[in-house]
Amino acid sequence: MAKVPGFAKAFAGRWRIVEMDVWDNEYLDLLEEAHLTFQGKSDGEIAFGALKSFLDVRYGTRDGSACAEFSWEGHDENDPSCGRGWL
Numbered sequence: 449m450a451k452v453p454g455f456a457k458a459f460a461g462r463w464r465i466v467e468m469d470v471w472d473n474e475y476l477d478l479l480e481e482a483h484l485t486f487q488g489k490s491d492g493e494i495a496f497g498a499l500k501s502f503l504d505v506r507y508g509t510r511d512g513s514a515c516a517e518f519s520w521e522g523h524d525e526n527d528p529s530c531g532r533g534w535l
Contacts, residue, residue: 459516462484478498492518501521502522
């Protein structure tokens with residue numbers, strides 16, 4: 449079993465999304481509570497509005513702070529979608 453990076457432990461678990469620049473708060477929780485979930489070495493999921501996607505995560509640092517950079521792939525209103533993000 450691959451060792452989980454130390455930075456991954458800082459992000460592990462389910463994180464509630466409470467605000468986004470593009471969508472209002474009512475839309476965020478359209479189908480379920482908006483969240484990011486980080487699991488294990490490089491897995492996770494993101495859900496908000498009508499989007500539900502799986503994450504491929506890389507942990508490291510950005511400007512001296514812990515960072516999780518991810519690509520995601522899933523479905524938004526049953527249409528395939530993908531993208532990238534970080535926190």
